[in-house]
Amino acid sequence: MTREIIVERKKAIIWKGWKFKGHEGDDMFGLFDVKFIERTPLTHNVDHYKFSYNNLDEAPKTIPIMSRVLLSTPEGQKRFFTPIFNEDEGYIHLAIKNYGRTVSGELAQLEPGAEGIMISKPTQHIKHEVPLKTFKLVYLIGAGVGIAPLLGYMTSCLKEVDSQTKIKLIYANHSEKDIVLKQELDELKKKYSDRLEIVHVLKTQVDESEEKITKYVGFRLNKEILSKEMKGAGDDDVKVFVCGPQPFVTMVSGYAWWYGGALRYLKFKRSQVLIFY
Numbered sequence: 001m002t003r004e005i006i007v008e009r010k011k012a013i014i015w016k017g018w019k020f021k022g023h024e025g026d027d028m029f030g031l032f033d034v035k036f037i038e039r040t041p042l043t044h045n046v047d048h049y050k051f052s053y054n055n056l057d058e059a060p061k062t063i064p065i066m067s068r069v070l071l072s073t074p075e076g077q078k079r080f081f082t083p084i085f086n087e088d089e090g091y092i093h094l095a096i097k098n099y100g101r102t103v104s105g106e107l108a109q110l111e112p113g114a115e116g117i118m119i120s121k122p123t124q125h126i127k128h129e130v131p132l133k134t135f136k137l138v139y140l141i142g143a144g145v146g147i148a149p150l151l152g153y154m155t156s157c158l159k160e161v162d163s164q165t166k167i168k169l170i171y172a173n174h175s176e177k178d179i180v181l182k183q184e185l186d187e188l189k190k191k192y193s194d195r196l197e198i199v200h201v202l203k204t205q206v207d208e209s210e211e212k213i214t215k216y217v218g219f220r221l222n223k224e225i226l227s228k229e230m231k232g233a234g235d236d237d238v239k240v241f242v243c244g245p246q247p248f249v250t251m252v253s254g255y256a257w258w259y260g261g262a263l264r265y266l267k268f269k270r271s272q273v274l275i276f277y
């Protein structure tokens, strides 16, 4: 299947409430000069990058939740990322996993103050035609650095004074040391204990202390765990957002235009599920 056909198919996927924009290409993204300010480790291989817009007039006032920016490195390599904080005017914050090659490998070598980096205005990854903060319950199913778009939703929904939406994050990682933004997650959990529940799923036990944070140590997320932790299949007021590495997303919900996986097995309707791909 050619890329053009795939793009057309993605654009064509419109169903009740959700509309995927597809990846239309770079030309629609105006790129603006930014300066690299600092890099702070979040885990052993994920860093928090802070960039500032060189021209404040170009800086977005706020960043819509679950939006993406296109980043172009000094060598011209490009990749989409999801800003992790939405309210720091003039700055863009990204969580980037260092794979030691391509965009992340190049960014890992940058010194603070480095120029020649460009970032687009945030554009919504997914156009939604329903308010996202009004559901009864939202399950966020994430793995690794796939937490980035889910965290944006979680933070803004919990902060919303009028929202009563309950959130359950089911978050898969290799071990405790791989949990991205754990401190932020713990703080949100403490502050919004009546609305936020977090279930960690850790594949490998590195330390006995991991049993204190979850009963699922030594597990990959699977449909048995999801069936224990989820209810609300068929209820249009219950939604599920999924983001992570492709094999993980496929296991949970199929992929993009093919809906399948554990959620389908558990009888969640396609219209309940929003997959980031």
Ligand SMILES: Cc1cc2nc3c(=O)[nH]c(=O)nc-3n(C[C@H](O)[C@H](O)[C@H](O)COP(=O)(O)OP(=O)(O)OC[C@H]3O[C@@H](n4cnc5c(N)ncnc54)[C@H](O)[C@@H]3O)c2cc1C
Binding pocket: 080, 081, 082, 083, 094, 095, 096, 097, 125, 143, 144, 145, 146, 147, 148, 149, 172, 173, 174, 175, 201, 202, 203, 219, 220, 221, 222, 243, 244, 245, 246, 247, 248, 251, 276, 277
């Ligand atoms: C909308 C969107 C926004 C994104 N934003 C960013 C961003 O801002 N920054 C960034 O760096 N990347 C981003 N990405 C990329 C993407 O999130 C990561 O490339 C992807 O999640 C891989 O993450 P990882 O390498 O940490 O996962 P891995 O370390 O490969 O996997 C994490 C965990 O997933 C579980 N897992 C993996 N495969 C399976 C399986 N088959 N069954 C069950 N469990 C499994 C395991 O527990 C594993 O420990 C984004 C992607 C999308 C679609």
